[in-house]
Amino acid sequence: MFEKDSEGYLSEVFSSIQGEGGTVRGSCFGKRQIFVRFSGCNLAEGALGLTGCFWCDSQRAQKLKARKFEYEESPGSQKLLNSENPVKIADIIEIIKRLITPDLHSISFTGGEPLYQLDFALDLSKALKKARVKYPLYLETNGTIIPIESQMKELAKHFQYCCCDIKDTSSKVAPPDRWKNLVLTELDFIRNMVKFDIETFAKLVVTSQTQLQNVRWISKKLSKIACYDGQVVGLAIQPVTLKSKELMDEYSISTTHLNKIFYTAAEFLPPENLTLSIQAHKYLKLL
Numbered sequence: 001m002f003e004k005d006s007e008g009y010l011s012e013v014f015s016s017i018q019g020e021g022g023t024v025r026g027s028c029f030g031k032r033q034i035f036v037r038f039s040g041c042n043l044a045e046g047a048l049g050l051t052g053c054f055w056c057d058s059q060r061a062q063k064l065k066a067r068k069f070e071y072e073e074s075p076g077s078q079k080l081l082n083s084e085n086p087v088k089i090a091d092i093i094e095i096i097k098r099l100i101t102p103d104l105h106s107i108s109f110t111g112g113e114p115l116y117q118l119d120f121a122l123d124l125s126k127a128l129k130k131a132r133v134k135y136p137l138y139l140e141t142n143g144t145i146i147p148i149e150s151q152m153k154e155l156a157k158h159f160q161y162c163c164c165d166i167k168d169t170s171s172k173v174a175p176p177d178r179w180k181n182l183v184l185t186e187l188d189f190i191r192n193m194v195k196f197d198i199e200t201f202a203k204l205v206v207t208s209q210t211q212l213q214n215v216r217w218i219s220k221k222l223s224k225i226a227c228y229d230g231q232v233v234g235l236a237i238q239p240v241t242l243k244s245k246e247l248m249d250e251y252s253i254s255t256t257h258l259n260k261i262f263y264t265a266a267e268f269l270p271p272e273n274l275t276l277s278i279q280a281h282k283y284l285k286l287l
Helices: 089-098 114-130 149-158 176-195 212-222 245-251 255-265
Strands: 010-017 032-038 068-072 080-084 104-110 137-141 159-166 199-206 235-239 274-276
Touching: 010 089, 032 089, 032 114, 089 114, 104 114, 104 159, 114 137, 114 149, 149 159, 149 176, 159 176, 176 199, 176 212, 199 212, 212 235, 212 255, 235 255, 255 274
Parallel strands: 010 068, 032 104, 104 137, 137 159, 159 199, 199 235, 235 274
Antiparallel strands: 010 032, 068 080
C-alpha cells in the first residue's frame, strides 16, 4: 500500500509552541511545532495491568479507535474542526500543509503513544518526506515499545529529536513489582535511539510522592547512556500539572522537594544535562 493510502487513528492536529523539555540536548522547548496527536496508549489500555498515568492531560487520546479527531482550522486560531477516523495519510498531509507558518521548526508525533501505531507513524513520516514537507520530526513516547532493527533504521531516517517519558512510581502506571522493569525498558529505548544518532532526552514527571531513591536509581542508569560524542543523555524534570483540587492537595510538589530531586539527580548527571521542564503552553493557554 502506498503510504498516502495508509490510514490510522488520530486525536488532534494543531499548531502550537512546544511547552516542555527545558534546555537539554534534543529538546525543542519554545519552538513552533505542528502536533500530530495519535490515538491509543498501550499503558492506558492495560499493557502493565493498569490504566495509564493518573495525570494524563490527553485522556481522550488514550483510546485507540476513536471515532473522530480534531484539527485546527488555521494556525493560531485555536478553533478545532471535527473529522472522521480512521484518517488517510494524504488527508493528514493536507491538514499539516495548511498549518505551516514561517516560524515552524518541527513536527511533533505525540499521543497517546505514537508507536502504538508504529507502521502508521512510519508511513506518515515517509509520506511527509515524499510530499516535500521537509521539517524535522520530533517523537514524544513512553519508550515501552521498542521497534525492531529495521524499524529503528526507518525511524532514524526521519526523526531528528525524541523525548522519552520515564514513568515515576507515583504515575501509578505500573504495579510496584513491575516498575523497575518498565523503566529498564524505557532506558533501553533511549539507548536504541541514541545508537541511531537521534537527539534524545528523558523526561521525568515528578510529584510530592516521588521518592529520592528512585530518582537516584534512574539518574545513575541514565548517566551510563551517552551520545555519539560522549555527552550524557539529558534529564528534564517536570513538576506534575493537575486540575482537580483533590489531586493537587495530594500530589503537587513543593519547592523543597523539587530542589531535593534536582540535587539527587546531580549526584550522577552533570548540571548541563539537567533542566526544569514546565508545561508552559498550559500557562499561556495555548493548544
